[in-house]
Amino acid sequence: MMNSYSRIRSAIRTSVFLACSLAAPVSFGAAADRPQVPAQLVDHAEFLCANCFFGASDYYFCFAADDKILIGYQRTPVLNWRDKSKNYLTRVHRGWTAWTAPGQTVPIRYDDKHIWVSRSDGKEVRLTQSYSQDVFTSNDRCRGAVRTKAH
Numbered sequence: 001m002m003n004s005y006s007r008i009r010s011a012i013r014t015s016v017f018l019a020c021s022l023a024a025p026v027s028f029g030a031a032a033d034r035p036q037v038p039a040q041l042v043d044h045a046e047f048l049c050a051n052c053f054f055g056a057s058d059y060y061f062c063f064a065a066d067d068k069i070l071i072g073y074q075r076t077p078v079l080n081w082r083d084k085s086k087n088y089l090t091r092v093h094r095g096w097t098a099w100t101a102p103g104q105t106v107p108i109r110y111d112d113k114h115i116w117v118s119r120s121d122g123k124e125v126r127l128t129q130s131y132s133q134d135v136f137t138s139n140d141r142c143r144g145a146v147r148t149k150a151h
Helices: 002-033 140-150
Strands: 037-047 053-065 068-079 105-110 114-118 124-129
Touching (some): 037 140, 053 105, 053 140, 068 114, 068 140
Antiparallel strands (some): 037 053, 037 105, 053 068, 105 114, 114 124
16 A cells, blocks of 8 residues: 555656656747847836835836837836835845846847846846837937837
8 A cells, every 4th residue: 555655656756857847948948039139228218106005117118129129118016105216125026126227238138029138137027018108208219119019
């Protein structure tokens, strides 16, 4: 009786191991088909949530890459009061830190729906492409991309 339970447990462990082994290349292989390209950060806009109790701030970024204008945004959960530049949730979850560009030219990867940029700690941030908001009031290239994609 005891021997059959150990065989069953061994079979389950082997099955789980095989399933994970087969799933790993699929989940990690998706990034390989999107090569990294240099992009110029053309403009950015921030809509900060002030005096928020679990609100959200939106950060929009406009990039020029591969003869295209790409616009992506990041929405981050916020907990702050009195100072809209702070986000006390980042102490608990570093992934909710807003992305900041390390310079004018940044390496990005993109597809039809997302843009991936690297944070200073080496982890990637996924921006969602969106051309529905005309938030770049001082840049005609970014505004033109919003108008072109909206129609």
